[in-house]
Amino acid sequence: MKKVLSYFLLAIIMIACSTEENIDSSTDIANLEIENYKGIFTTADGGSRGTLDVTLSQDNLTATANLTLASGEVISISTDQVSNLGDTKEITFASNELSFTMTTGQEGETLEINTVSFRGSESSILAARNTERAPVTPVTGTYTCTTCAGPVDNSMTQTFNFMFVTADGDSSIATQTTLGMTVYNGIGAQDSCVVNGTDTTCDINSGDGMTTVGYTAGGGDVTWTGTHIFNNEPTGPNDCSGISGTWSWASPLVGTVDGLFVSDDLCTSSLNTIYQEDFQSFDGSGFAPMPAAGQLDSDIIIANGFSGSLDYGGTQTSGDYARGSDVNGGVGTGGVYAFDINTGNIILGVQPGGSDFTPGEFDFRIENTTGGDLSSFLISYDLYVNNDQGRANSLNFSYSTDNVTYISVSSLDFTSPGTSDSAGFVNNSMSASFSAAVASGAFIYIRFEGNDEAGSGSRDEFGIDNILLQAN
Known part of the structure; x- marks a missing residue:
């Protein structure tokens, strides 16, 4: 009887040891960390x-x-x-x-x-x-x-x-x-x-x-x-x-x-929106400090590189500065337009010419009204290009804190193809971050600058839409 009991106890011990070894092995596998x-x-x-x-x-x-x-x-x-x-x-x-x-x-x-x-x-x-x-x-x-x-x-x-x-x-x-x-x-x-x-x-x-x-x-x-x-x-x-x-x-x-x-x-999610514009109310009738319906506020937005000039707070409501509205582009006269693309989507547009926007720029003066100092900015916008001509033109982004010295953001440089196509206005979504010290109540200036790059003949049409500037 003692032998039977001894064998029984030995069997229990062997089973227990076997179980313990299996648990340890399983735990080792579970704890194996891939570097x-x-x-x-x-x-x-x-x-x-x-x-x-x-x-x-x-x-x-x-x-x-x-x-x-x-x-x-x-x-x-x-x-x-x-x-x-x-x-x-x-x-x-x-x-x-x-x-x-x-x-x-x-x-x-x-x-x-x-x-x-x-x-x-x-x-x-x-x-x-x-x-x-x-x-x-x-x-x-x-x-x-x-x-x-x-x-x-x-x-x-x-x-x-x-x-x-x-x-x-x-x-x-x-x-x-x-x-x-x-x-x-x-x-x-x-x-x-x-x-x-x-x-x-x-x-x-x-x-x-x-x-x-x-x-x-x-x-x-x-x-x-x-x-x-x-x-x-x-x-x-x-x-x-x-x-x-x-x-x-x-x-x-x-x-x-x-x-x-x-x-x-x-x-x-931590950024303040300090400027946003989709140009839906723009009809191409120019710039003024107290804008009428369809005009842009020249206290904020100006354009240069055309016949005449425009300072902040100035007025330009005719000629190159007010070419009116056009559906889907294909215009032949240089100047500022409200291009209607995609059935009702209005963009701030430009048709460059030999003496229009080559070089030229759209400038924006944006006040820091957040109540605090800003140092980090995130800019995003839609850049539309109608590549209907055989000349390559650029539209590049830069910023300034004094409206004198502008710093380019190379990742936002854009040049249209030298070979034309019939695709109409094509959207390019642009975004980048940059740093600038802008105190409460001061201004940040952003610029979209165009110029000839390569080729000859007529030039492609450009448009800007859905500008969003955020900062903290």
Whole structure:
């Protein structure tokens, strides 16, 4: 009887051990974490920038990389060149578009990858391991100068990217900027976060709390301060992360240089709409400070580059400034029109000519009535082009805070094709963010400037519609 009891107890112990081993194995599988890295990317000349996502396969034998450019273009590559180095792995990606080699790291560690080639251009990547405990938020952006000197001017796009290593609250920041053909990596910190509904607003500053220096360039310290606004809802379609602020460079060679920085995308739910116009009441009868029905308010909108001139508050209600309405374009006389397209959709239109709008511009003077200072702007509009002629013409966007010096936004440059077609007015949806310091009660000026670009003969017709300017 004792033997039977002993065998019975042994069987129970064996079953219990077997069950425990199965649970442990299952738990190990469930806890297996696929390595993921996120980061920021720029070419050395600042011409291209974007965010990077790298994921290793579960067996650590292959990896994929997705580079999302600020333009929206996505470049995806895969590799089986994964080498196990013990605590880390070396991953090599190689394609005609993008090539780099990265060594993996631990949570909170910033990985600097300088062996990067993008479409033949020298480039750089900052990345970090992305986990639930330390989620990484990469943000792309640009900077401009207010006080310009030496190698810093607004003639080229300059990168100012940020990488946060926590979902919200206090966080360290890695930055990536370009100047000329050099990439500078820097540090910053986020704190003083305040929740306002679905948005959270945080202070961001260069340095690490012990110092305010973000990085050193040409022997001079670079410092910056700003605001980070992000959507605090669960991950979904409302995800956004907007950044803006000011920077300063104490250059020992050219003196103090300073300006503004802004992210490519802004959280629009936190923005104030400061101007909106769809031109539905415009009938092409000109401009006046106390506009009659069908006219545009010259205290806000003016045009130049035609016979005569128009200042803010002036009047032009005949000739080139008031060519009236036309359905679907195809006109032969240069000037300002109210083009009726798509059966009742009115746009602010122009027919360029040899002495009309080549060059010329539509200017808008918009007052900051929000009651607070503004530094980050988001402009969107519909650009309609009737490419019915064989000459290429442009309509480009720029902005100013003094109506004297205008800063172009190169991503909004548009040139019509040199070869004509019969498609009629075709819509091009345009949008971009930019930074400018506009105090309460001051004005921001925006300009749509046209000119000849290539070819000969008659010119295409252009139209602007659904202008929306938002800011914070």
